[in-house]
Amino acid sequence: MAAAARKTVVLKKRKVPDDDQHLQSSGPEPLEAKKKSPLFNRPQNFYAPPTVPMSKEELSQWRKEQRRERNRESAAASRNKTRSRIEELEGEVESWKIKYQDMEAKVRCMERHIELLTKLGGSHQAPALQPITTVDNAPVEEGEAATPLVAFVVSPIEESKEHLTPINSRQA
Numbered sequence: 001m002a003a004a005a006r007k008t009v010v011l012k013k014r015k016v017p018d019d020d021q022h023l024q025s026s027g028p029e030p031l032e033a034k035k036k037s038p039l040f041n042r043p044q045n046f047y048a049p050p051t052v053p054m055s056k057e058e059l060s061q062w063r064k065e066q067r068r069e070r071n072r073e074s075a076a077a078s079r080n081k082t083r084s085r086i087e088e089l090e091g092e093v094e095s096w097k098i099k100y101q102d103m104e105a106k107v108r109c110m111e112r113h114i115e116l117l118t119k120l121g122g123s124h125q126a127p128a129l130q131p132i133t134t135v136d137n138a139p140v141e142e143g144e145a146a147t148p149l150v151a152f153v154v155s156p157i158e159e160s161k162e163h164l165t166p167i168n169s170r171q172a
Contacts (some may be wrong), residue, residue: 054062
């Protein structure tokens with residue numbers, strides 16, 4: 001009787017007509033053989049205790065425990081990977097915040113400059129802009145370059161063209 005229950009069913013493929021009539025019919029699809037996994041021929045890990053003889057129940061329990069341990073290790077590795085990615089992204093956020101603050105400072109400086117230029121717009125002498133470069137003392141992370149802040153000093157144009165020389169090189 002067991003042999004009758006294990007009868008194998010042979011699936012036959014149906015012939016499909018060449019014309020387009022088969023597209024219009026809504027008949028059942030032919031049964032196809034199940035596609036094999038790409039890992040089909042690869043060997044599986046076999047987890048068995050080295051030399052200790054065990055009953056089936058003990059062996060089953062031992063395998064479950066081994067699986068739990070592997071799962072714990074895998075979960076810990078996954079958490080560490082996630083944690084390191086979060087730290088990396090937090091560092092990136094900090095660098096963007098610093099860049100944003102630098103840009104805000106530049107915008108405020110330029111707004112003040114525009115305001116000053118509009119106030120002085122009626123005078124015949126246009127002020128000369130002299131850039132002063134200073135480096136912000138904010139902590140810089142390893143591998144990043146410090147972003148210099150640029151400020152402008154407004155002074156009237158002098159006949160000697162002294163405004164073209166940097167402030168640091170002028171003799172007082």
